[in-house]
Amino acid sequence: MARDAEATRERILTAATVEFAAHGFAGGRVDRIASEAQSNVRMIYAYYGGKSGLFDATLAEALRRMAENVPPRPDNLAGWAGDVFDHHQRFPEVLRLSMWAQLERPTATAEPHDIYRSKTLAVATAAAQPLSAVDVLVFIYAIAQAWQLSPEGLTGLEQNPVRAEEVAARRHSVVTAVERMLHART
Amino acid sequence: MARDAEATRERILTAATVEFAAHGFAGGRVDRIASEAQSNVRMIYAYYGGKSGLFDATLAEALRRMAENVPPRPDNLAGWAGDVFDHHQRFPEVLRLSMWAQLERPTATAEPHDIYRSKTLAVATAAAQPLSAVDVLVFIYAIAQAWQLSPEGLTGLEQNPVRAEEVAARRHSVVTAVERMLHART
DNA sequence: TACAAGTAAGTATTCATTTACTTATCAGAA
DNA sequence: TTCTGATAAGTAAATGAATACTTACTTGTA
Structure with missing residues (x-):
């Protein structure tokens, strides 16, 4: 086994992403991460200081x-919502990690999101009159994530995984809803 | 201590709601629930069959x-969204429990939500043309919950708890967004 | 007095973190 | 070029604190 600190760090982070997305912070197991990363528990402590540090890094x-990957599009906020939808469709771990973090470690969540916020907020200033920029930002996110966040009981008793055309239809509904x-003009 | 099975059941359920809303299923502690309910771990097993059964019941x-408490309002879906917002504002445990459940025990989530769904879906059929009834339902929920679900980093660096007028403004924005x-008419 | 309701004290396991140890890599002296 | 030893990288096993669940028992009530 070649000794490459950077590569090991990365394998650990990848394994942690999978593990924490699946089981959260309390449910995530350090041992599983280590063995999945073909590494050792000790290394997690060496590189990330412990379970908490690893979770935050993840x-x-x-x-x-x-x-x-999903930069804000000032000229087309509805399209941007579609992009966010696509990103969550491709990488479901992101949304799950965010949810876990918000529930289990709310303080760890604030800072990284704030960075995203500053990037996007300016973009929404010009938007929909009675709604403020923050309103618009919050609702766009909510709508873009709505399908992935909805409990299955709400969206209907459905086959898993959802069929590709159904996904496309959902994406379309997201864009439409944001546009509207x-x-x-009421 | 009077011996009242029904009362004990209830105290356990109340304590469990608080505990699980705060720490989730994996993080929730059976001992804490028992002592908070002024009861005993054994009773949890007697009445709910175990930790899982208790969580599902909760x-x-x-x-x-x-x-x-928040029955669908066919004639005024935007107003109904406002009601949902209010309910989550008053009982934050509900939303947290749902999130935990969706992440940790997705199968337990499907059924109870489905009951709610059947109640509300019919209501949304008449709604906004290009969007289907399910679309409308999913987005109304998403918007109604958007503020409570948003990580603080997104809504802005803010004082906790949020000021009353700020809450009112958020409620108003929810109603407005759903109305729009x-x-x-585009 | 019989049974439901309640209690207290285990038990066996799981898990994060640490300790004490081994091995590869590579800079620079011979 | 070849040794060599200092240090970074990696490993295995121990520790000790929690934690879900059970067993064996006590007490109130109808």
Whole structure:
């Protein structure tokens, strides 16, 4: 086994992402992460200081990647909502990690999200008159994530995984809903 | 101490609601629930069959109460969204329990939500043309819960607890957003 | 007095964290 | 080029604190 600190760090982070997304902080097992990463528990403590540090690093990295891959689109907020939907569809761990973090370690959540916020908030200022920029930002996120966040009981008794055309239809409904919210003439 | 099985059951359920809302299923402690309920661990096993059974009962009860207290308003879906917002504001445990359940015990979540769904779905059929009834239902929930679900980093660096007028403003934004989504003439 | 309701004290396991140890890598002296 | 030893990288096993669940028992009530 070649000795490469950076590579080991990364394997641990990847394994942690899977583990924590699946079981959360309290339910996530350090041993599983170590063996899945083909490494050792000790290394988690060496590189990340412990379970908490590893979890925080995992969340921060997931959000960083999202901010990088789904940049805000000032000219087309509805389209951007669609992009967010797609990103969560491709990487379901991100949303699960965020939810776990918000429930289990709310303080760890504030900071990385704030970075994303500053990137996107400016973008929403020009939007839908009676709604403020923050309103718009909060609702766009909510709508973009609505399908993935909805308990299955709400969306209907459905086959898993959801069929591709159904996913496309959902994406379309997201874009439509945001469009209507933003450009309504009542 | 009077011996009243029904009362003990209830005290346990109340304590469990607080405990599980705060720490989730994996993080929730059976001992804490027992002592908080002024009862004994053994009783949890007698009445609810174990930790899992207790958690499921807790969730089901919370959702039942919500369905009871916030009945769908066919004539005014936006107003209904406001009611849902209010309910989550008054009883934050409900939303937290739902989130925990969805992450930790997804199968337990499906059934109780489905009951709520059947109650509300019919109501949304007449709604906003390009969007289907299920679409509307999913988005109304998402918007109604958006503020409580948003990580603090997104809503802004804010004082805790949120000031009353700020809450009122948020409620108003929820109603407005749903109205616009439903009644848009684009 | 019979049974439901309640209690207290285990038991066996699981899990995060630490300790004490082994091995690869590589800079620089011979 | 070849040794060598200092240090970074990695390992295995122990520790000790929790924790869900059970057993064996006591007490109130109808």
